[in-house]
Amino acid sequence: MVTQPEDQGRDVVENVGADRPLLGERWRALSRRARMTIAVSSGSVALGAVLGYVAATRPPPPPPDPVAATTVRITGVQMPQGSSLDFGVTIRIASASAVTLTGSRQGYDGFLQTRPVPVAVLPPGRALVLHTRLNVYCQLPLPPPGTPLLFVTVRNDRREGRAPVVPTAAQTAAIDDAVQRICVH
Numbered sequence: 001m002v003t004q005p006e007d008q009g010r011d012v013v014e015n016v017g018a019d020r021p022l023l024g025e026r027w028r029a030l031s032r033r034a035r036m037t038i039a040v041s042s043g044s045v046a047l048g049a050v051l052g053y054v055a056a057t058r059p060p061p062p063p064p065d066p067v068a069a070t071t072v073r074i075t076g077v078q079m080p081q082g083s084s085l086d087f088g089v090t091i092r093i094a095s096a097s098a099v100t101l102t103g104s105r106q107g108y109d110g111f112l113q114t115r116p117v118p119v120a121v122l123p124p125g126r127a128l129v130l131h132t133r134l135n136v137y138c139q140l141p142l143p144p145p146g147t148p149l150l151f152v153t154v155r156n157d158r159r160e161g162r163a164p165v166v167p168t169a170a171q172t173a174a175i176d177d178a179v180q181r182i183c184v185h
Helices: 023-029 032-057 169-184
Strands: 070-078 086-095 099-106 111-113 120-122 127-136 150-155 160-165
Touching (some): 070 169, 099 127, 127 169
Antiparallel strands (some): 099 120, 099 150
């Protein structure tokens, strides 16, 4: 029987750099000050990356409540013309955030709104002046002071709500005068 010599038939693999120190050995070979500097720097970079990611992917804050962001007030009450059964009201609508006016309705059963508020988009910081007309039912008593004359419906991405239009004492007196003029005829 013939046998091969021991060094024949084997592949010789040479491991270049096998005598270099491993990472753990190199880490332990560093001074304590160098290790602390590297650890703190790496931690700071990782923390900065995480905070940057959280700040970049945070959703925007929700818009404010549309009724709370909107102010509606009466700027004028027009007296009835001749023997007409309605009187005009001018209202000013302002909003701190973007809202859409989607309509209006009367706040008291003794009045019927004959010219509703049109649908309009109101950008933030802008004001809109609108004119509406109210028809009067003379058989019903006048609304008490502090009762909303109208409700303006406003909507944004958060929800839809009704902003009350409450006349001041002087405007209530002007409305009472207009109703008296209409109901005397």
